[in-house]
Amino acid sequence: xKDKFLRFMYGRYGVDQFSKFLVITGIIFLLLSGFxxxxxxxxxFSLAVLIYSYFRMFSRNHxxxxxxxxxxxxxxxxxxxxxxAIRYGLSQRKHYHIYKCPSCGQKIRIPRGKGRIEIRCPKxxxxxxxxx
Numbered sequence: 542x543k544d545k546f547l548r549f550m551y552g553r554y555g556v557d558q559f560s561k562f563l564v565i566t567g568i569i570f571l572l573l574s575g576f577x578x579x580x581x582x583x584x585x586f587s588l589a590v591l592i593y594s595y596f597r598m599f600s601r602n603h604x605x606x607x608x609x610x611x612x613x614x615x616x617x618x619x620x621x622x623x624x625x626a627i628r629y630g631l632s633q634r635k636h637y638h639i640y641k642c643p644s645c646g647q648k649i650r651i652p653r654g655k656g657r658i659e660i661r662c663p664k665x666x667x668x669x670x671x672x673x
Contacts, residue, residue, distance in 0.1 A: 550599075552601055553598065553599050553600065553601060554597060554598060554599070554600045554601070554602070554603055554606040554607075555598060556598055557597075557606070557610045558610060558613065558614060559597070559609055559610045559613040559614075560594050560597050560598055560610075562613065563590050563591070563593060563594035563597070564591065564594045566587075566590055567587045567588075567590035567591035567594060568587070568591075569587075570583050570584075570586055570587035570590065571583075571584065571587040571588075571591075574587060597609070633650065636652065636653060637650045637651060637652055637653060638650070638651045638652075638653055638671070638673050639651075640660065640671055642662040642664065642665060642667055642669070643667065643669055644662070644665055644667040645662060645664050645665040645667070647662055647663070647664040647665070649662060649663070651671070651673045652673060653673055654673065655673040656672070656673065657670060657671070657672050657673075658670070658671065658672075658673050
């Protein structure tokens, strides 16, 4: 069964970031359709989004699907960049303090648990005291 599916998918575009977004959006609208007054409209919209996402996954026209994905990535680059910065900051939070230099605003990463330390900004050489 797995072999048949792999043979069927050979030459097809498959899943990319835009397809994942469409599937998640379709599922969210499908779930919302059961709880709102306009459930029928949301249900049809979610069905259309899911059908389009499957059309993209099974398409053999790689160049058009690639162009659609690049357009999606271009428009969502700012949002994705902010989320990755937030995720990075949360992962660093356990082991490091992140301070801003009072004179130039440069972010400086300091290890936790060192007590009161004098920090030298690598950009402007300003000195300030903070607790790590």
